[in-house]
Amino acid sequence: MARAAVQRRLSWRLGEVAELIDETPRVRSVVLGVAGWPGHRAGQHVDVRLTADDGYQAQRSYSIASAPDTPERLALTVERLDDGEVSPYLVGELRVGDTLELRGPIGGYFVWDVGMGGPLLLIAGGSGICPLMAMLRHRAARGSAVPTRLLYSSRSLEDVIYRDELHRLMATGKGLEVFHTLTRVQPPEWPGYRRRIDQDMLAEVTWPPDLHPLVFVCGPTPLVESVATALVQLGHEPGRIKTERFGPTGG
């Protein structure tokens, strides 16, 4: 009997920190080497578990930001939440060579691979870009030309995660368009949007519903709820809109 398609139960494994990349003043990417990593799909997440020397444990979920196309290597991008417990450790304390306990990959709903086609519409708020970045990196790694648009809301230009890489992907790849909105502070002569994502902005940026785009929305819960509602009002099929919300105390 074929067993290959049956999922293994989740088990904790060790990753070694290979690289730390400061993405913004509050956001850091943690690149891990994970021996025996079974591979993942773009959009999946992992659970990370920290253990203090008295046995106290804390566990959180983080989206995988790296493409599935690099074996045994994972990148997590973590935003420091000031009242958090896990994120300040990952952003501030963790060093290259440290080990991190994790398990995954987890989730089969908020995922995209090139085989699913498009057009692909990605909408992110803040660090909600992470799972969507895995999709963009996967798309680039496969040389895919699936028409893709990203609408990305950040507080200010310095809070834009992966700014240079997004620019590079748009310049070098085919069929990718990136739209930024900066909600709090904009540099002089900023050409992009200057407000929270609303229905008018979505109408300008998105494809018409009759092109049946696949939509992935990720960010803080209020953004996700308002974007999903506006997309449905614009005529998009609820079944083609997949959302992933960040919780209130996920730090």
Next chain:
Amino acid sequence: MSVFSRGFKGRRRDADTRGRLPPGQYLVRGFPVLSAGPTPRTPLAEWTFSITGEVDEPKSWTWEQFRALPSETITRDIHCVTKWSKLDTTWEGVSVDTLLAGVETAADYVMAFCDGGYTTNLPLEDLSGGKAWVAFAYDGQPLEPEHGGPARLLVPHLYFWKSAKWVRGLQLMKDDSPGFWETYGYHMYGDPWREQRYSGD
């Protein structure tokens, strides 16, 4: 397999609380919001509080009638089964003794019922004798919806899931019966000092 995370301390687990922290609990400064469903928003004009079930005569109060009852200020420590505790929280509420005054019953247990469908079960004697209130204010302010407003049950000597948010009444019962979390594996009584978190603890 469990590997220590170099340099990880985690949330402060204070020891200096003069014996006020039950086993397994840690202190928080904020007031975490936990919810098993959407926050109900019942207009005060439609709000009532009822005593039902094993009683000779059911009782019911409108919001105005409820707020006209004598109330008291209560300062207590609270302990959530998810391991946070908060010391010296100050509430204003109507004692359950006041609500049960004159009620004739053969019941030994109570099911608190709430807007949104949440329920939790308690022994009647844990709600009487100055141990429980229906609270409508926290820290001098009307109780906010995410913390159970307009009114929540306050039973500080038990884990805080027994202090049902958005409470609308008490159903008196002859026999114990599990409420929402109790059905799904939480303890029927829930004493934080005996660490009665799960059924079987």
Next chain:
Amino acid sequence: MDETQLRLDGNAAAGLLQEVFVHELTSARGACASCGAVAEVGAQHLYMYPQSPGAVLRCSACASVLLVLVQGGGHLRLALPGFMWLEFREAGAQAG
């Protein structure tokens, strides 16, 4: 605080559910026994916090409790009080 800030997607329960189910549950479709709405588990509303009493999955159409998962005391209790049915894609079947 707006109540919507307290709500996650069913997708966030994938790790917990993977401790119980051999199949990936968040991509399974389920029908609400209360209102009949059909949706993927990952699209339902989830009430779960880092250290919550349990994960509560509710129908995104009518808010009925579909699934509750409580982990603690050495046990994992799974309740499915609100699904009329759950449908999994068979291994090897084409993604539709």
